[in-house]
Amino acid sequence: MVKGKEEARKAASKMLSSEVRGEPVSKVMVSHYVEVEQELYLSLTLDRSAASPVFLACPQGGVDIEETAKTNPKAIVEERVDLIVGFTKSEGEGIAQRLSLPKELHSTFASICSGLYSLMTDLDADLVEINPLALTPDHQLVALDAKVILNDEALYRHPEFRNRESTPALGSEFERFAQGKGVKLVDLGGNIGIIGNGAGLTMATIDLIKTSGGAPADFLDVGGGASAEEFERCLSVLLDYPRVKLILINIFGGITRCDDIAAGIREALSKHATRKRMLVRLVGTNEAKGREVIDSIPDAEIESFVSADEAAHRAADLAREEP
């Protein structure tokens, strides 16, 4: 809290030269001072197991809300929304009542809830959160901070947010490096590069390497039906990134064809001078054809596997040998 322009300037410039969780602060929000009698919590999010949006509210808001939810779950008011009927004002007033808000504020509170609901459904938000929602001594409700998470999959119908996507990319250096080449991966910090198809199979591969004592470098799922070009792009990222010492490819061909993957490997290697040891497990659709292509690649250090367990074991052993 500051008084006057000069103090505000000083405080802001201090903030702007600081870091929060490793990220430099680039913007400061200034808001006028509000006297607070009570801090509430109010959000609307997606309850995935109930397959409906849900309001979460609590008379004690603020930074400790997660702790409150843990220690005193009864303090959290939940209200699910029927998507066919929509959200009604009386439901909003019901939440206000359960929060023990003064009667004259019930209608205002219900309007805030309706606003959150419109925001979620109009913008395809996964989360709309006001925390804290302040109750002032003169009985006004004021949003002191808010957070909105938009759904990535719905961005296609929101051209208004398209420019926002170009804000500086978050993530580790490795993740940004991959993103620059059009590849989405999750940095796991280790030195064994991993490519799989399907999130479950890729996660299982990572788990196998971990239990074998290896350190996975990344999670990279090429998805279903990857073409040779797409696969080549993914592999190039792992070949180019220096921290990756060797690469394990685990593909179970369904829609994805093993010969396409093998062609992608051949292409990537023909364009790269860097050679890294590669452990390849290709099974399923067009498996034999795939192996033929792999065997025809000149001077590459490729080992083929049928068992995922053995491939992961070997990868962990090799990574230990190489410093």
Add this chain to the structure above:
Amino acid sequence: MTILVDADTRVVVHGITGKQGNFHTKLMKDYGTNVVAGVSPGKGGQEIWGVPVYDSAKEAIRAGNANTSILYVPAPSASRASLDAIEAGVKLLVIITEGIPPLDTMRVIAVARSKGTRVVGPNCPGIISPGSSKVGIMPAEAFSRGATGIMSRSGTLTYEIAWAMTKAGLGQSTVAGLGGDAVTGTNFIDALTLMKQDPETTGVVIVGEIGGDDEERCAEFIADTSFDKPVIAYVAGRSAPSEKRMGHAGAIISGGHGDYESKVAALSEAGAQVAERPSDITRLAKSMFR
């Protein structure tokens, strides 16, 4: 008897003229699935692999006397196509499409519930009752007829597990790919309820993933209903970093569920045998399902 799909399943393919719809119509027919009609707005009147194509879901479902729909249409039109299929009265709707916004999926599920339609998916490989019917995109060679029911949130990992079991002589009654999205029409409990009633299924394999609380709820169901068939479970994502995308609300709603430890603890307590690696499932099944 099998669950969800069998010889009486009559399928309409939505998005039959698209690349995926076309390709998989052929594969489903080759497998022996009764594909009775296709939908592609503006492209009615033609035939694809001998299957008549109609402009609307209503026409296709009526003409083919269909009870099941499978959706290959792109995400932006998937919600509309789903509602059309439900409106036309199919009993089972399998949504293969990935990338459907969760609010759209939630609306489809809400309408489906009110009309008595079961939704499987989205973002799923579909369902196969080996030797009888395949309504999905899974590679047929990985599966063989038998007595194990498999339910899964993953695609390729399911093929991997079924393939290993098939090679070991352990066939499957029904394999249900429930989908990788956070919001799906059919969850583990729903599938388990069906498998409980199916005399052909003598053991169940559950293939879970980190995130959400479907595995924990399923474990509770196994314990509460004294589920009387042996269960083997595998949960992928043991070493994945925890994701904190949903702000405070995400933490509140998940109530401490969602990570590997929570799922494995719940499943073990309920009496399921938890496999450390996918390859352990076959070994466990050999001793438990006989």
